[in-house]
Amino acid sequence: MQTITLGRTGLVVSRLILGGYPFGGVNRAHDWDPWSAAGRATAIGTVNHALDRGISYIDTAPSYGAGNSESIIGEVMKPRRDECVLATKVNWEGRSRRDVIDSVHASLDRLQTDHLDIVQFHGGFYTPADHDHIVSGGPLQALRELKQQGVIGFIGITAEEPWTALPFLTEPDIDVYQLAYNLIYQSAARHILNAAREHNVGVITMRTMTSGILQRTVRQLAPEWARARDVYRTALEFVLADSRVHAPIVGMRWPDEVDLNVDLVESFAPDFDLADLPRMTAHIYQAEDAE
Template structure:
């Protein structure tokens, strides 16, 4: 697996693994099967594992701990704080006084003494981003965290974060299916020397052909009514192009994102070993196929806007 460098010197596999679906969002998952999948991913060079304290209310971090116990030195672990999931629902909390305890809890669940990349999962509207990042910087000084990241920020918030401490990565939704960050966040990240880690790089499953009921699609207007029909028609065109090169639509979509720049590290998630192998093979898709994709599926052709559900939906990812 090719290596790429994010921001202030964090070197990771070019393709990561988003682990959320092993604990929430896409129906029940079997832990033993999930652990086997994680081992397979590492065996094939997918060594950048992405989790969060909120995924399964801590379950996801504990799941990764079962793999890290024997393979910690082989992987780069990213986790996040700021979305708190409990019996009373989901809330945002990035108060600087509570960040050290969130970090310690993640370290304990992961069974490690250091987090390679620690993200602010969402900016807390009640806390200036500078204060949250300042508390995160103290964790680097204490040796509990190696690099810092932020997720779903706007360019101003990103610049304010970088002014406090170097930021290795910004994580945002980005795919052939959703390209809004190309207008502002991507240019800002490159100007500030921050790597870009796209989540949902397969368009919440659409670009892999998964469009059935799931918690993270049910409230998304891009998967409803006429917008869904239009997007499925566009997927059919992408599949036709993929067939020409004997690849899948998912491989083509991941290859397209990898080609956006060497500072881009997508995080496809899966619970299926066959899908994992398919995603890994995206690194070998011919450049000619990628070059043709923008004409087949231009940005303006997609339908629906995540804005109407972003405050609820994206705060749960």
């Protein structure tokens, strides 16, 4: 598995991240239920297989199935904790310093570990008031204290609307940014990815595979395209081809999904950088004229 250094954290991680949401979410259309005994056993097998295939970064959250995802991953972490970078999240809305500390300790218990490599503020759209609460209202102070105690290694933040995370880049203690960025939602490319690179923070993507939105869209508009694996491959390669992104998160339920994604990552070597893709009509004209 290819590896990369996660910005200024210095952590060396795989170019593919195992996303923990599927271990908390039921998908009956595909006979997926991680709450059942059989589903839980399959999920544990998938996490083990991901580590076996060289995935060395696992991302989860306490809200994924009310702790079920963390619990499943914890079953694997107990004997294999030193094989990966482990990241989880905390809710900050209306939460005090004490609430955040308690949340992290509850995650530690479910994940069966005494330390976390990355803990991220779990959010989507940040207003100025949200920024002030996180930075000055107790949540960031809580994670700073846990970092000083060695309970967590680095602090991060997640953002569904990437541009709203821009004000946090001036905070030296926030080192990892998990941003919604994919083939059909490219806001981050114009609003934060360049600034994130300038600050040398770690950048990982959520919604890498568009959360199935692209697949459902083309199924309606171009069913012959939807049946092709190229849709999936193109979505993953889009993110891998952007040098401003360190690693994408992909949710994987079964071991064969792990194999599919690992094989795609290992076989892809972009000969272009999507960081240089023109994103304004005038710039497209200029690029075409230059070509």
